[in-house]
Amino acid sequence: MNPKPNIVNLPVYKPGKPIEEVKRELGLSEVIKLASNENPYGSSPSARAAIVAELDNLSVYPDGSAAELTSALAGHLGVKNDNIIFGCGSDEIIALIARAFFLPGDETIMADQTFSVYKSNADIEGAVTIEVPLASGTHDLDAMLACVSDRTKVIWVCNPNNPTGTIVGEEALTTFLDSVPNHVMVVLDEAYAEYVTDLSYSNGIQLLERYSNLVVLRTFSKIYGLAALRIGYGVASPEIIKLINQVREPFNTSRLAQAAALAALGDQDYVQECRRLNSAGIIQLQREFKRLGLESFPAHGNFIMVDVRKSAVDVFDSLLRKGVIVRAGHRLYPSYIRVTVGSTEQNIAFVTALEQVLSEQGVRA
Ligand SMILES: *Cc1c(COP(=O)(O)O)cnc(C)c1O
Numbered sequence: 001m002n003p004k005p006n007i008v009n010l011p012v013y014k015p016g017k018p019i020e021e022v023k024r025e026l027g028l029s030e031v032i033k034l035a036s037n038e039n040p041y042g043s044s045p046s047a048r049a050a051i052v053a054e055l056d057n058l059s060v061y062p063d064g065s066a067a068e069l070t071s072a073l074a075g076h077l078g079v080k081n082d083n084i085i086f087g088c089g090s091d092e093i094i095a096l097i098a099r100a101f102f103l104p105g106d107e108t109i110m111a112d113q114t115f116s117v118y119k120s121n122a123d124i125e126g127a128v129t130i131e132v133p134l135a136s137g138t139h140d141l142d143a144m145l146a147c148v149s150d151r152t153k154v155i156w157v158c159n160p161n162n163p164t165g166t167i168v169g170e171e172a173l174t175t176f177l178d179s180v181p182n183h184v185m186v187v188l189d190e191a192y193a194e195y196v197t198d199l200s201y202s203n204g205i206q207l208l209e210r211y212s213n214l215v216v217l218r219t220f221s222k223i224y225g226l227a228a229l230r231i232g233y234g235v236a237s238p239e240i241i242k243l244i245n246q247v248r249e250p251f252n253t254s255r256l257a258q259a260a261a262l263a264a265l266g267d268q269d270y271v272q273e274c275r276r277l278n279s280a281g282i283i284q285l286q287r288e289f290k291r292l293g294l295e296s297f298p299a300h301g302n303f304i305m306v307d308v309r310k311s312a313v314d315v316f317d318s319l320l321r322k323g324v325i326v327r328a329g330h331r332l333y334p335s336y337i338r339v340t341v342g343s344t345e346q347n348i349a350f351v352t353a354l355e356q357v358l359s360e361q362g363v364r365a
Pocket of ligand 1: 089091092115161189218219
């Protein structure tokens with residue numbers, strides 16, 4: 001076999017452990033997964049009904065341009081139809097951007113640490129990734145700007161940032177966008193935008209008119225609770241959307257995904273309720289962390305990065321044995337776990353398990 005040399009050492013993406021696997025391996029009957037930032041309340045009931053109705057059409061290819069969903073989303077966001085492209089999750093939009101824009105040797109700038117999918121796709125296309133350390137867990141936009149060169153094609157800004165959960169506010173973001181040269185595309189990944197309640201946060205959609213080099217990524221996987229269906233989208237100028245469309249597979253989103261997304265979009269009461277419950281969950285978890293003397297980054301999405309002040313991988317393993325799946329193994333944060341904000345009951349179960357694990361490990365140490 002002769003693969004492209006740039007993919008030889010590429011790691012295979014490690015997802016959060018599936019509940020069924022943990023139950024089987026550890027012989028547990030109750031397992032809570034707070035590892036993949038999924039919506040603990042599921043999706044809107046209207047999404048389920050839309051899928052059932054769509055089951056009569058399984059033999060028919062989807063509309064590759066997702067016209068009906070595009071129109072509904074354009075209306076919802078206040079943009080035009082030709083500002084939108086759908087993908088098999090926003091993960092696919094990231095891959096399509098890399099495919100459309102990177103030649104080997106091009107440079108791309110991102111935070112260290114941030115969502116790993118940006119770098120893996122840059123690696124696949126042979127682009128050179130420049131990783132700029134976070135400052136207190138937050139994107140250091142000045143330092144990222146200082147890395148721009150003639151070879152820079154794309155800068156990735158994950159807002160809120162996964163895994164730290166921090167945000168850059170409107171002022172910092174627009175100051176940055178004002179300074180980025182026009183030949184450089186800025187991809188603002190807003191997978192968790194609908195969860196943010198902080199008033200300093202600027203919704204990237206509103207900035208699109210001012211910055212023709214801006215692409216905003218959103219998804220139906222997080223607050224809309226449709227992760228299984230794989231549907232996300234990019235919003236940008238018609239010129240950029242056309243370029244991304246040129247490298248898109250013809251039928252990249254399914255009929256079921258389009259139907260469910262359309263119904264879910266129409267149920268904004270559900271979205272609002274999930275946002276409210278998530279904010280309450282953040283307060284609940286932060287109160288418990290404070291009681292346990294643990295520090296966490298400010299959380300703006302549906303997850304919290306908390307410093308357990310021990311090997312996060314060990315704490316992860318011990319939590320797993322108690323039936324709670326979280327995330328650990330963040331290279332720059334070896335003592336932090338990332339936990340998804342669950343329901344009140346899930347959060348209590350997690351904190352109870354964490355408290356036991358920390359005291360057991362404390363005794364051993
Ligand atoms: C979850 C996530 C995505 C994309 O999820 P899809 O399911 O592919 O839409 C994109 N960016 C970040 C930062 C995420 O956390």
